[in-house]
Amino acid sequence: MTETTDTPAYKVLNRRRLPFPHAKVYTAFADPEQVKLWWGPHGFTNRIDTFDLRVGGRWLFTMVNENDREFDNVKEFLEVSPERIVMQHIEPMHDFVMTMSFDAVDDDTTELTWIMKFAPGQDPGLAPFLEAANEQNFDRLEAHLQTL
Incomplete structure (x- = not known):
């Protein structure tokens, strides 16, 4: 699926203004040593096995929940810049493209927007769960940024 040619069955949108400079917010994602500390919902x-942040690069990682259940993930970067990262979620289960926008509001504030566009045929019943999980991601990112 490509973002420009497919009409998704649904999308999940999360947005938050973070009281941190653009470069600090972007680097928290662009640096795999940082992203591994805050990515994912609470718990x-x-x-991270591979984090090749370039167009065509792959991000291979395993998320582990509080019950030690493992979730392998494969993503491919489609667009990479300090203002916008677009990645195709390849495995497991879901077919979506995620766009992350990093917009400087002023010198000390960044608006972070995540849009997940799902391919036709995906279960739209996941949307409320994913919206909540993304908010937890934002909570974890904000807490991480406060420690830097």
Whole structure:
């Protein structure tokens, strides 16, 4: 699925203004040593095997929940810039493209927007769960940024 040619069955949108400079917010994602500390909902940890942040690069990682259940993930970066990262979620289960926008509001504030566009045929019943999980991601990111 490509973002420009497919009409998704649904999308999940999350947005938050973070009281941190653009470069700090972007780097928290662009640096795999940082992203592994905050990615995922509450209670998850991450093992990152590959994080090749370039167009065509792959992000291979395993999320582990509080019950030690493992969730392998494969994503491919379709677009990469300090203002916008677009990635195709390849495995497991879901077919979606995620766009992450990093917009500087002023010198000390960044608006982070995540849009997950799902391919036709995906279960739209997941949307409320994913919206809540993304908000937890934002909570974890904000807490991480406060420690830097």
